[in-house]
Amino acid sequence: IDVEGKYLIVVVLLIAAIFSLPASKIIDRYGVQNVFWYSTGAIIVCILAVLLINTAATTLLFGLVFAVCFALLSVSSLPLAINEANYYEKVFCVGIFFSGVELPDSLVDIFMSL
16 A cells, blocks of 8 residues: 555554553653653664565554654653753753754654655
8 A cells, every 4th residue: 555654644643642641651650761762762663674674564563663652752752851951941941842843753754755
């Protein structure tokens, strides 16, 4: 099945949105920093697997894993950024965070256009 990238992104974001509430429970259990780094690593593995293996089953499987890990990363990254900032730089840190949120979306758009 030939599906345009924009539709895949919608599905990934929809799955991530649905999984956001359970993601907060996972973050409470394992800690913000652990979940952040493990989900970042898993996202990198998912992207590489889809690019290198390039079959429909791989894309589906790693796309689902990517969506779940993206939810974990999304829910854990802002609290981590706020916790790491000092008292006087919290607002600046939140601004930088929201600017940086567009980076993964841009990377997905680039990879989907290849």
